[in-house]
Amino acid sequence: MNKVLCIFLLFMNLTVFSSENIDQLSFFLSKDSMKHIQLDQQYSSIVFEFEASFSDAEVYVEINHEKIQLIEDPHAREGVIRSQLIVPREMFDRLTIISNETIDNISIYTFFVPKPALNKADEKKSILNNCDKPTTIDQATWRSGLPAPAVSPTETDVQHIIVHHSAGSNTNTNYTEVVRNIYTYHTSAPPAGNGWDDIGYNFVIAQDGSIFEGRDGQGLYDGDNVQGAHYCSKNSGTMGVCLLGTYTSETPADTMMRSLLSLCAWKCDKENIDPISSFIHPVSSGSQLDVIAGHRQGCATECPGQEVFDRLGELRNNTSAKWADCNTIASVGEEINPLFDLQARDNILYVTNASNNPLDIVLYSLTGAVIFSQDNVLGEVGFDIKHLPIGVYVVLVEGNGKSVIEKVMRF
Numbered sequence: 001m002n003k004v005l006c007i008f009l010l011f012m013n014l015t016v017f018s019s020e021n022i023d024q025l026s027f028f029l030s031k032d033s034m035k036h037i038q039l040d041q042q043y044s045s046i047v048f049e050f051e052a053s054f055s056d057a058e059v060y061v062e063i064n065h066e067k068i069q070l071i072e073d074p075h076a077r078e079g080v081i082r083s084q085l086i087v088p089r090e091m092f093d094r095l096t097i098i099s100n101e102t103i104d105n106i107s108i109y110t111f112f113v114p115k116p117a118l119n120k121a122d123e124k125k126s127i128l129n130n131c132d133k134p135t136t137i138d139q140a141t142w143r144s145g146l147p148a149p150a151v152s153p154t155e156t157d158v159q160h161i162i163v164h165h166s167a168g169s170n171t172n173t174n175y176t177e178v179v180r181n182i183y184t185y186h187t188s189a190p191p192a193g194n195g196w197d198d199i200g201y202n203f204v205i206a207q208d209g210s211i212f213e214g215r216d217g218q219g220l221y222d223g224d225n226v227q228g229a230h231y232c233s234k235n236s237g238t239m240g241v242c243l244l245g246t247y248t249s250e251t252p253a254d255t256m257m258r259s260l261l262s263l264c265a266w267k268c269d270k271e272n273i274d275p276i277s278s279f280i281h282p283v284s285s286g287s288q289l290d291v292i293a294g295h296r297q298g299c300a301t302e303c304p305g306q307e308v309f310d311r312l313g314e315l316r317n318n319t320s321a322k323w324a325d326c327n328t329i330a331s332v333g334e335e336i337n338p339l340f341d342l343q344a345r346d347n348i349l350y351v352t353n354a355s356n357n358p359l360d361i362v363l364y365s366l367t368g369a370v371i372f373s374q375d376n377v378l379g380e381v382g383f384d385i386k387h388l389p390i391g392v393y394v395v396l397v398e399g400n401g402k403s404v405i406e407k408v409m410r411f
């Protein structure tokens with residue numbers, strides 16, 4: 001139940017308000033001032049709402065002796081200006097807010113989310129050398145004790161993986177609690193929460209590499225094909241992955257990025273989409289969007305943080321290499337494989353078709369550029385490779401309703 005209190009206090013420093021689990025308080029903050037607020041009970045997270053952009057001001061909140069700068073949340077629901085959701089390591093019942101500029105009206109919304117029964121030891125790292133689905137923590141496990149999402153999720157055909165950061169803490173290692181608070185914030189009714197059907201993302205990855213399942217398919221669809229709420233109101237065709245933390249200037253943890261790589265390789269393999277290609281986004285008026293893209297490629301936002309955004313090119317290339325590797329391993333010994341043979345002699349790469357069915361053959365660079373291609377090959381075809389740089393290439397052979405990818409090395 002929400003209760004609204006609007007209190008304008010110019011000269012008082014201490015404010016006490018009573019509330020249910022989720023509550024709101026609005027106040028005025030004068031230039032270079034601080035306000036102490038005593039809450040009526042312990043809360044697990046808090047978000048601040050502003051009437052206008054506060055990006056020119058320096059606004060801080062101090063909770064449990066930690067001072068956190070408020071930044072504008074790139075994932076707030078449409079039409080509201082909010083800070084990031086702040087989830088301190090421990091629950092809190094008091095806070096101090098500090099601003100170097102006058103702010104006319106700040107509203108605060110607090111959330112109480114009980115601690116999870118899940119033991120931290122149950123959180124699993126997910127580093128894989130293949131394209132299997134990495135180990136994840138399913139929603140029923142991390143959401144235990146919280147209300148279920150709304151029924152009837154919407155399915156979407158994913159061609160784009162959208163990478164986000166949560167814009168939250170880089171130091172809070174109570175990852176399950178952070179995810180539970182994000183879920184509660186996203187699903188609570190307005191004005192406190194976003195009023196969404198479920199958590200906005202399809203996956204959330206913690207700094208230690210743990211992968212949390214986001215949107216729940218509820219037995220109807222795979223969760224990774226459920227349309228989320230994360231990409232500039234253009235969510236169809238996308239799968240949203242949120243990295244916990246803020247990466248405007250901090251480097252993302254290697255363990256987290258390796259889990260993201262495993263997740264991308266699995267999803268690209270599952271959907272058979274080339275990680276380094278791009279497709280027209282269905283709601284972006286005909287513009288091309290990378291298969292692996294950052295939130296900021298869809299609208300004006302800092303998300304996923306410059307440090308993550310700068311690594312997306314490397315992520316695409318690594319996903320591509322892993323994807324090619326998976327397909328090679330998966331295909332060896334299968335029916336089509338004995339029907340052709342690859343050999344290099346005198347700088348010519350020969351592909352020999354040992355079957356009576358024509359094969360389509362394409363030689364790609366590892367960045368996905370087509371170097372040679374020939375359709376309907378019967379017998380032998382040779383590709384002149386003497387001008388190619390030394391390195392690894394990929395041969396795609398398709399025929400008889402099957403396809404095989406083989407890696408070849410020019411040296």
Ligand SMILES: [Zn+2]
Pocket residue numbers: 074075163164165230295303304
């Ligand atoms: Zn984002």
